[in-house]
Amino acid sequence: MQTFLIEVGKALYLFGGLMGLASILTWLERKQSALMQDRVGANRARILGLRLWGLPHIITDAVKLLTKEDFVPAGVPAWLHALAPWVTLTVACLPAAAIPFGHVFPWGGQTIDLQLMDMQVGLVYTLAIASMAIYGVILAGWVTRNKWSVLGSLRAAAQLIGFGVVLGVSLIGPVLLYGTLNLQEMVRWQDTTVLHGWLPRWGIFFQPLAFLVFLTVGIAETKRIPFDLPEGESEIIGYFLEYSGMKFGAFFLADFIETVVVAMLTVTVFLGGWSVPYLSADQGGFVWPWGTYTAVSSVGIALLQMAAFWVKVFAVCWFLLLIRWTLPRFRIDQAVRLGWQYLLPLSVLNAFGTAVVLLMIGR
Amino acid sequence: MPGQFKKVRRPPDNWRVRSYLPAILHGLWITAHHFFRNLFIFTAHRFGLLKRVRAGVVYQWPEEPRPVAPRYRGRHRLLKRPDGTPRCVACYMCETICPAECIHIIPQEVPDPFIEKAPRAFYIDLSKCIFCGYCVEACPEDAIRMDVFDFRLAGYDRFQMVLDMETMLNSEPSHPSQ
Ligand code: SF4
Numbered sequence: 001m002q003t004f005l006i007e008v009g010k011a012l013y014l015f016g017g018l019m020g021l022a023s024i025l026t027w028l029e030r031k032q033s034a035l036m037q038d039r040v041g042a043n044r045a046r047i048l049g050l051r052l053w054g055l056p057h058i059i060t061d062a063v064k065l066l067t068k069e070d071f072v073p074a075g076v077p078a079w080l081h082a083l084a085p086w087v088t089l090t091v092a093c094l095p096a097a098a099i100p101f102g103h104v105f106p107w108g109g110q111t112i113d114l115q116l117m118d119m120q121v122g123l124v125y126t127l128a129i130a131s132m133a134i135y136g137v138i139l140a141g142w143v144t145r146n147k148w149s150v151l152g153s154l155r156a157a158a159q160l161i162g163f164g165v166v167l168g169v170s171l172i173g174p175v176l177l178y179g180t181l182n183l184q185e186m187v188r189w190q191d192t193t194v195l196h197g198w199l200p201r202w203g204i205f206f207q208p209l210a211f212l213v214f215l216t217v218g219i220a221e222t223k224r225i226p227f228d229l230p231e232g233e234s235e236i237i238g239y240f241l242e243y244s245g246m247k248f249g250a251f252f253l254a255d256f257i258e259t260v261v262v263a264m265l266t267v268t269v270f271l272g273g274w275s276v277p278y279l280s281a282d283q284g285g286f287v288w289p290w291g292t293y294t295a296v297s298s299v300g301i302a303l304l305q306m307a308a309f310w311v312k313v314f315a316v317c318w319f320l321l322l323i324r325w326t327l328p329r330f331r332i333d334q335a336v337r338l339g340w341q342y343l344l345p346l347s348v349l350n351a352f353g354t355a356v357v358l359l360m361i362g363r
Numbered sequence: 364m365p366g367q368f369k370k371v372r373r374p375p376d377n378w379r380v381r382s383y384l385p386a387i388l389h390g391l392w393i394t395a396h397h398f399f400r401n402l403f404i405f406t407a408h409r410f411g412l413l414k415r416v417r418a419g420v421v422y423q424w425p426e427e428p429r430p431v432a433p434r435y436r437g438r439h440r441l442l443k444r445p446d447g448t449p450r451c452v453a454c455y456m457c458e459t460i461c462p463a464e465c466i467h468i469i470p471q472e473v474p475d476p477f478i479e480k481a482p483r484a485f486y487i488d489l490s491k492c493i494f495c496g497y498c499v500e501a502c503p504e505d506a507i508r509m510d511v512f513d514f515r516l517a518g519y520d521r522f523q524m525v526l527d528m529e530t531m532l533n534s535e536p537s538h539p540s541q
């Protein structure tokens with residue numbers, strides 16, 4: 001019973017964090033783009049006269065989407081029409097289940113593993129679920145019997161499948177380096193320092209090329225600018241053209257959830273996951289590179305690591321939004337060529353190089 | 364040499380350009396720089412500092428009035444003679460030149476032999492007016508000007524958008540150039 005409650009608690013914590021961060025991203029997207037373009041951004045909605053930097057706009061957006069007309073085109077099976085957003089939303093959330101959001105939490109004489117599903121093949125699971133995102137998109141485009149929607153779906157298929165391959169191959173390098181597919185094990189590998197204790201042993205320092213390729217492909221998987229060809233709002237509106245109200249809102253939110261999930265995966269594989277630089281759980285505190293030591297209680301260590309995870313995820317989300325508001329959109333042929341002709345050979349090369357180097361140093 | 368020509372140097376086409384990376388990094392640097400600069404100045408404004416530096420280019424209208432350029436063409440105004448009668452002589456110049464055909468003047472006789480006519484009624488339909496300023500330039504008497512700075516011209520129906528002579532005669536110039 002107690003185990004069950006703990007599992008439910010962990011699930012609520014992770015789901016709440018994911019949803020909360022995705023909602024905050026809708027606000028951050030407006031405010032960040034505004035600041036980047038010398039504007040002010042949405043700031044008129046207020047609660048009890050308080051504007052709170054435009055934060056109430058998260059609520060007004062939801063209210064607006066919920067109260068809008070929910071239009072189903074004539075001749076479209078209503079249940080299929082309603083299914084597509086839910087498939088998209090569910091598939092967008094699921095990969096987060098394998099992400100470790102902390103190490104262990106000491107609680108009442110036992111330790112709680114801060115991960116929802118401790119799988120040996122966590123990385124493969126994440127990629128497998130992420131590749132299922134195409135179903136909701138295809139369904140949405142196909143079922144609404146609209147030519148532009150179908151065009152959007154076909155573009156999405158070309159793009160997501162092409163980049164899905166690269167997504168897997170780009171992670172072979174890190175997997176060889178860590179020697180595991182278990183995401184928690186990966187973070188444990190990174191939770192130490194090199195160069196006489198100065199540099200955290202994060203994946204990005206050993207696999208910079210894989211990081212670059214993975215980030216590019218991750219952005220493509222979220223279907224946002226510069227890879228928003230399935231939407232293409234200036235020409236085809238995209239696969240969710242025939243959706244309105246909260247069903248459209250579900251697609252919209254799914255994009256943000258995917259952004260958060262990509263950020264979580266990036267943080268876990270390349271940026272040390274929950275690990276705090278110089279904080280060592282074995283030593284019970286910070287071991288600073290200049291030789292001093294600061295003791296932290298075990299609960300404090302757990303809380304610091306959980307906070308570090310969210311801080312890193314937020315930072316990566318910020319960076320993804322920075323890219324989204326800086327770069328123009330690729331054409332479909334450019335995007336597909338980038339995926340197949342440049343990123344795929346690059347990631348194969350990276351995997352090969354990593355394997356050779358690991359063989360040479362005898363691991 | 365037949366004519367002059369200028370040799371245009373083609374932009375370089377090498378792997379640096381092809382990889383997009385230098386351009387992307389430069390773009391990210393520009394946008395990130397704007398982001399942090401504006402974030403810093405907005406935060407400073409919260410604490411009442413650096414008030415003289417603007418963050419962003421947006422005017423928070425209507426709380427913050429927008430500055431007007433000296434050549435701004437505002438709402439119309441009819442000027443008066445020293446005795447309070449309109450300067451306008453109902454010559455129809457403005458009505459004739461108006462490309463939107465939104466000026467309507469009804470003339471009347473005046474006892475003064477040195478003044479030809481005077482308007483009995485003078486309407487400008489602001490919902491049609493395109494604010495071109497031709498009426499001001501056409502007027503031989505300098506009787507009409509567009510120097511009432513008020514761009515909040517809105518009404519609940521079309522008739523509220525029609526300016527009558529009373530309003531135009533009793534308007535004060537509120538233009539920065541005055
Ligand atoms: S500004 Fe132009 S359109 Fe408006 S009343 Fe004068 S002449 Fe007509």
Ligand code: SF4
Binds near residue numbers: 450451454456507
């Ligand atoms: S041009 Fe001047 S004087 Fe002639 S009718 Fe118009 S406002 Fe009056």
